[in-house]
Amino acid sequence: MNTVTPPRARAQRLMRNLDWPLLGATCALVAFGLVMVYSTTRSGPHPLMFIRSQLLHLVLGVLIGIVILAVDYRSFAAGARALYVINLLLLAAVLVLGHTSLGAQRWISLGPLGQFQPSEFAKLAIVITLAKHLADRPGPYRSITDLAPFLGHIALPMFLIFRQPDLGTALVYGAIVAGMLYAGGARRRDLAGLAAGAALLSPVFWHVLKEYQRRRLLVFLDPSLDPLGSGYGIIQSKIAVGSGMLWGKGLFAGTQNVLQFVPEHHTDFIFSVIGEEVGFVGAVVLLALFFIWLARGLAIAAQARDRFGGLAAVGIVSMVAFHVFVNVGMTVGIMPITGIPLPFISYGGSALMTMLWATAFLLNIGMRRQKILF
């Protein structure tokens, strides 16, 4: 159906269609993240250890990202079934041979290559396979039962992640599904029904939660319940962010940061150090970068050439938006502590690479938005 296009010309057009604002926002976010990871980890006995690992994952993430960009995104749709199975196997593997850290099994050891966290990559795998599934069953969805296959689609991976236990990531899946079903054309009343159902089921989940997860949720409601433990984290994080005021205390000058008052301050709580060191101005710049990124993601969804690409783009945007809101919300005391990282910023190789690949996938959809015609 298409005429033969010289490869160079095709590549040129693909480059012309590359979403430069999205790419620029991504670069800015990654750079921001590297500076903050350095700021939060440089006072330890090995000041360069963390930043080196983060850079290594960045390079690896970019290289694989370029490969993802080069392959037409529709090939991923073709391989969706295999991707789904591999993803399940990896998640099951974590439960069997996973490495326990902070009371949860989330990592698989790769020997000298370090560890990786399949639940991070799983987010992207779920987006792609669910988009394919939604594209294959385009609706119209006339009832909740019409949505059941898609709920079934995410039930097993979500259950495996919940078992690790990783409440935060399981909730990310919820956000991904909600965004994609909504954009995919589900009726509002059906989605509201599902939300009500989830709310009704929450007492059941409460019992499944680990003691520390329950405590975190309770403490969110009343931080003074546990000022030393999880409540302590919330209070200290708020103090850190608040004390940054308009301009911040300056890079590398945060006292809450160096004092290590804020727990996990290079991973989940990195935003509290951002708030402290670069202040309201810096924090808002960061939020603006995320807004550009998310808005461009939705624009790519709008221009996508097919339903698979459009829905995959929505899934990626839902995922990142949820991460940003829950993570930043947690550090400023308006969301409970669930332990999900700040995209592109938090220390953590698997998460960084997943976000880079998600970006590559978005760019890929955007780049191939037009039918190849002259």
Add this chain to the structure above:
Amino acid sequence: MDREIFERRLIVLLTVVAGLLGILALRLWQIQIVQGDYFLRLSEENRLRVTSITAPRGLVVDARGRPIVVNRPAFTVALLRMELRRPAQEIPVVARLLGMDPAEVEQKLAQAQGRPFEPVRLRRDVPKAVIAAIEESRMDLPGVLVEVEPVREYPYHDLAAHLLGYLGEVSDRDLRVLHLPGTESGELIGKDGIERTYDRYLRGRNGEIQAEVDALGRPFRTLGTVPAVAGDTVVLGLNLDVQRAAEAGLGDRLGAVVAMDPRTGAVVAFVSHPAFDPNLFSAGIKAGAWNGLLKDPRQPLIDRALQGGYPTGSVFKIVTASAALELGLVNPQSRFYCPGFYNLGGHVFHDHEAHGNLNFLDAIAESCNVVFWTVSRPVGPVHLAEFARMYGLGQVTGMDLPQESPGVMPDPAWKERTYHQPWYAGDTLNTAVGQGYVLGTPLQVARMLAAIANGGTLVTPHAVTEIRSPDGRVRARIEPPSTGRLRLSAQTLAVLQTGLAAVVSRGTAASIQMPGLAVAGKTGTAESSHGKPFAWFAGYAPADDPRLVVVAMVENAGFGAEFAAPIVQRVLQVAFEIPPAGAPHP
């Protein structure tokens, strides 16, 4: 798909995303701009401090449970540098109060450079009057902390000092080189003796207090406490009474005394004189005191029982006799004639007296050099060294103390290697009577005697017999396996035992006979190139059912029978007689 609905819904999603980010921005506005001053004040004033609680080290008790090493509470003054307002003025004030040089304080702070938020201990065991003075100037010294910390105490001062060891501060370098989990810089760890060997049991686990402190650094609210866990109690084989007898027996002379249970290898007394007072190290030793110990010509830091290599003199005849008997060259009744000298190719070796006609058993009892020179020729240096190594000479005993010396057991190959010289027949004669190149430690000699006493097992000496938790439960029994058996026939062993008993019943050590306790042993008088000979006596008792081996060695004293044997006698008296029940030790 319905493209129009899709695009409409994307606009809704965009609005939701913008709304969520807007909520975050509003919240940031609220806490950073509206409440920013409040949180800034909190972050400055409402500091949280984590102070570690030093775990009390485990006690060290003797075989009967009497404490030998304990702890007492004392004040430690530490400095939190980040809380100093004007270090240039405050540091000299603190230094003066503590009687330290400001440069010394600066140096300690510099060592902890990378960790400005950890208190740096300046001085331990600070007198109460100084603490009172610090408390008075509290308002001017915000970063100065006073903590109560246990200080190690050795109530018997230099008693068994080399066995007990001492403490020292962990340096940043130690932390990098050694694997010491849960140890922070400036903490005291065992540096020598059992304090070092059993450090992981003794140290316990430090606790911590998390407290909020006010702008003056005073804790006003404790957020949480992780209690310290005291270290385990280390039970020694040492018997305090026997140890004291051994120390008193040696007196102020240079030397060593080792007493050991020949059945288990448990060390019952362990003296090296001169010793040092481990209390000097408990609060971190001062440079002057340390240099004094290092430069003392009497070398108090050397453990003479464990690290001192000495010619063993005639005690070595046990080895020579074993070889001659086992190789079938002599039997107890073999007849010899001792004219008082031995002629080796024109070179005359003099004995201390002319013993005349005697048999081999008499030769052991009388310690006749001529007989042993005579039999050493057919035995030869290689066999001598082989039998000596069988007794564990020339090797470390594996006792649970650091830096043991293996001594020297020469043979022709060793001499060639070490001096690039051939072995001469005279070397064989010297070796046969524990002279020349032979060097042994008192501990090795004790193990050798124990092997004969217990019927041929080479036990592994050990200071510690048991580890108990602070509440008295037995955590571990220390029973190191033996390192081998003597390859000697029952007859040879019996002849040696008879010979050693004869040394006391009618031979060179007859002077130490005691009513009711048959002692066996061997005297030694080892020529020294500088000064009087080294006096040795190595014995065990009761001769027919040995329960205690005692070895005494006195540097540059004279005859073993005259200077060393009485020490052993005194130790045995206390071990077997003075305690009314007559029980030896555990």
